Amino acid sequence: MSASAKKLPGAVEAIAMPFLNTLIAFLLSGLLIWALGEDPFYALSLLFDGAFGYQEGIGYTFYYATNFIFTGLAVSVAYHAGHFNIGGEGQAMLGGLGLTLAVFWLGDTAPVLSVIIAILGAALFGGAWAFIPAWLQATRGSHIVITTIMFNFIASALLAYLLVGPLQRPGGQMPESSDFPEGAGLMKFDELMSVLGFSFEQSPLNVSFLIALLMALAVWFLLTRTRFGYEMRVAGKNQNAAAFAGVSVPRVTIIALMMSGALAGMMGLNELLGEQLRLIGNFTLGYGFVGIAVAFMGRNHPLGIVLAAILFGVLYQGGAEIAFEITTISSDMIVVVQGLVIIFAGAMPHLMRKPVTAAYARLIGKGAA
Amino acid sequence: MEFLTDIVLLTDSTLRIAAPLILAALAGLCAERAGIVDIGLEGKMLGAAFAAASAAAITASAWAGLAAGILFSVALALLHGYVSINQRGNQIVSGMAINIMVAGLAPLLAIAWFSRGGQTPFLDSSMRFTEITLPFADVLQDVPFLGAIYSDLISGHNLLTYVAFAAVPVVAWVLYKTRFGLRLRAVGENPEAVDTAGISVTLLRYQAMIIAGILCGISGSALSTALGAGFIRDMSAGKGFLALAAMIFGKWKPVPTLLACLLFAFVDALQGRLQGVSLPLIGEIPVQFTIMLPYVLTVIILAGFVGKMEAPKASGIPYEKDR
Numbered sequence: 134m135s136a137s138a139k140k141l142p143g144a145v146e147a148i149a150m151p152f153l154n155t156l157i158a159f160l161l162s163g164l165l166i167w168a169l170g171e172d173p174f175y176a177l178s179l180l181f182d183g184a185f186g187y188q189e190g191i192g193y194t195f196y197y198a199t200n201f202i203f204t205g206l207a208v209s210v211a212y213h214a215g216h217f218n219i220g221g222e223g224q225a226m227l228g229g230l231g232l233t234l235a236v237f238w239l240g241d242t243a244p245v246l247s248v249i250i251a252i253l254g255a256a257l258f259g260g261a262w263a264f265i266p267a268w269l270q271a272t273r274g275s276h277i278v279i280t281t282i283m284f285n286f287i288a289s290a291l292l293a294y295l296l297v298g299p300l301q302r303p304g305g306q307m308p309e310s311s312d313f314p315e316g317a318g319l320m321k322f323d324e325l326m327s328v329l330g331f332s333f334e335q336s337p338l339n340v341s342f343l344i345a346l347l348m349a350l351a352v353w354f355l356l357t358r359t360r361f362g363y364e365m366r367v368a369g370k371n372q373n374a375a376a377f378a379g380v381s382v383p384r385v386t387i388i389a390l391m392m393s394g395a396l397a398g399m400m401g402l403n404e405l406l407g408e409q410l411r412l413i414g415n416f417t418l419g420y421g422f423v424g425i426a427v428a429f430m431g432r433n434h435p436l437g438i439v440l441a442a443i444l445f446g447v448l449y450q451g452g453a454e455i456a457f458e459i460t461t462i463s464s465d466m467i468v469v470v471q472g473l474v475i476i477f478a479g480a481m482p483h484l485m486r487k488p489v490t491a492a493y494a495r496l497i498g499k500g501a502a
Numbered sequence: 503m504e505f506l507t508d509i510v511l512l513t514d515s516t517l518r519i520a521a522p523l524i525l526a527a528l529a530g531l532c533a534e535r536a537g538i539v540d541i542g543l544e545g546k547m548l549g550a551a552f553a554a555a556s557a558a559a560i561t562a563s564a565w566a567g568l569a570a571g572i573l574f575s576v577a578l579a580l581l582h583g584y585v586s587i588n589q590r591g592n593q594i595v596s597g598m599a600i601n602i603m604v605a606g607l608a609p610l611l612a613i614a615w616f617s618r619g620g621q622t623p624f625l626d627s628s629m630r631f632t633e634i635t636l637p638f639a640d641v642l643q644d645v646p647f648l649g650a651i652y653s654d655l656i657s658g659h660n661l662l663t664y665v666a667f668a669a670v671p672v673v674a675w676v677l678y679k680t681r682f683g684l685r686l687r688a689v690g691e692n693p694e695a696v697d698t699a700g701i702s703v704t705l706l707r708y709q710a711m712i713i714a715g716i717l718c719g720i721s722g723s724a725l726s727t728a729l730g731a732g733f734i735r736d737m738s739a740g741k742g743f744l745a746l747a748a749m750i751f752g753k754w755k756p757v758p759t760l761l762a763c764l765l766f767a768f769v770d771a772l773q774g775r776l777q778g779v780s781l782p783l784i785g786e787i788p789v790q791f792t793i794m795l796p797y798v799l800t801v802i803i804l805a806g807f808v809g810k811m812e813a814p815k816a817s818g819i820p821y822e823k824d825r
Contacts, residue, residue: 270802280800280804284797294788334596468607
């Protein structure tokens with residue numbers, strides 16, 4: 134085998150390898166369903182029915198995908214800078230708090246302005262919640278994985294305190310705030326469609342999806358077209374080289390992690406400003422962790438992340454259908470799938486290198502002969 | 503007098519809470535001293551807690567539970583070992599993947615097998631590791647001070663708590679006084695040298711992962727079959743990460759790690775005692791803030807305001823023979 138045959142072309146490297154890894158993760162998930170005594174093909178058909186079978190289902194699929202685009206981009210921005218931010222949960226909670234405060238501050242007098250301030254508030258609070266772990270990582274070398282996990286627990290307790298205390302709905306029993314003032318919310322997709330003259334069933338899908346796509350574009354621009362994005366990627370690949378080239382690694386670390394926190398914080402736009410229209414305790418439901426799987430599956434590329442987020446949207450919406458129809462399989466199955474995707478697509482990217490290289494070499498060999 | 507009872511109660515629960523932390527921290531220590539970062543302590547604990555509770559519920563034996571807990575935890579450790587050693591993958595990502603996978607797998611299986619909303623059946627005392635009264639504890643009760651310490655504090659814990667405290671000198675002895683321990687430490691500092699001496703880096707690191715798996719297995723089993731009476735969703739509640747922080751605070755050494763675990767356990771015991779108690783000057787602290795205490799302490803410790811922390815040199819770096 135010649136040296137050139139050993140090197141895989143970019144397309145195989147970027148698409149075929151992660152695809153195979155993800156496929157293995159899904160095959161194992163199917164095996165698990167089979168081991169629990171259920172029919173994986175029936176489960177698969179339920180999955181697609183639930184996710185795409187009717188308009189409301191499609192709405193839900195993209196509604197979940199919106200969350201995962203935000204959290205996936207968050208993980209990915211930090212990862213490009215060489216850090217593993219698993220504090221998406223906490224940052225999203227604080228983002229939700231930020232937008233809630235903005236809405237209650239301005240919502241009664243100027244609903245439209247309050248929505249704009251709320252978007253900024255979500256990003257600001259999410260970014261701020263990432264600041265302390267980021268600063269400790271940059272200046273003291275404190276393990277970012279442990280500190281961000283700790284900040285998740287702290288955020289959860291803080292939100293729980295606020296929602297049974299100062300922010301609780303007056304006279305309410307649940308850990309949730311009052312409803313947002315009239316008009317302080319994001320437009321639903323079905324409303325948008327009817328404005329444009331189409332009809333679409335009601336669903337929680339709202340314009341946050343478009344904001345998420347815009348953010349994906351912004352992250353792509355940041356990473357590939359700006360000086361700071363370049364500095365981030367250099368620092369992520371090799372801190373010493375970056376420092377030698379005059380990049381302030383601590384500064385890049387702090388800013389990159391705060392941008393990551395801001396993106397995670399914006400998840401609240403979809404959940405709270407788009408659907409719930411009030412702040413609820415633990416509204417993040419593990420979506421921050423889904424971002425990890427989404428980022429790795431999407432190979433940390435914004436377009437890949439959008440596609441992976443939609444796939445996880447399918448898993449969440451279709452998975453709910455499975456959990457409803459097959460009682461032995463609970464929605465925890467999706468968390469298992471996430472773990473499998475992370476371990477195969479994230480931790481073992483080279484697992485299939487040998488067989489793929491061999492198959493490719495044979496293919497090329499045939500073509501030449 | 504009430505103050506003294508408080509102290510005794512607090513110390514007692516500190517020891518109890520410390521046990522799973524100590525075992526998990528020692529697991530992390532063995533892995534990292536051999537050069538493998540193990541963020542997956544949390545997942546191994548949770549997985550072992552579930553396996554132990556399930557096996558104990560089915561066989562009605564705490565020992566079968568412990569065996570199942572250890573087996574499952576070792577299996578997860580070997581998976582992490584395969585990714586870290588053979589695949590030379592990112593160890594942090596692999597550890598986190600194991601945490602997430604187990605967080606889903608345990609309740610999924612619990613629902614499929616027991617249909618109790620993600621819990622395992624309640625274990626009555628015959629299926630658990632219950633309190634052991636040490637010899638002469640009753641007789642010595644009346645001896646002033648020392649008798650009280652022996653009877654009230656040292657006696658009356660479950661077996662796994664004693665195992666946890668005994669594991670500290672055992673691990674220290676293996677690490678510092680045996681040839682295996684010397685090699686284990688060497689492979690975490692300078693794997694090239696170990697390889698040059700003709701000793702297999704791969705084998706040593708797998709051995710370290712198996713030890714870590716066993717220790718984490720006992721730790722998780724303690725959660726569900728000794729401290730608790732069954733598996734509850736997310737019952738590890740970040741303890742694996744606290745253990746990791748304790749190990750870092752303990753500078754990757756067994757005895758300081760034990761002390762760090764005791765500190766964490768004390769804060770946890772204290773927050774339990776503080777709930778609903780009105781303090782002078784401050785008044786009653788809301789429960790959500792007392793719950794935060796161990797987590798805030800972890801961040802403060804990791805901030806390194808208590809001294810510099812140096813990890814084993816090769817920890818987290820995959821070994822490539824022909825590099």
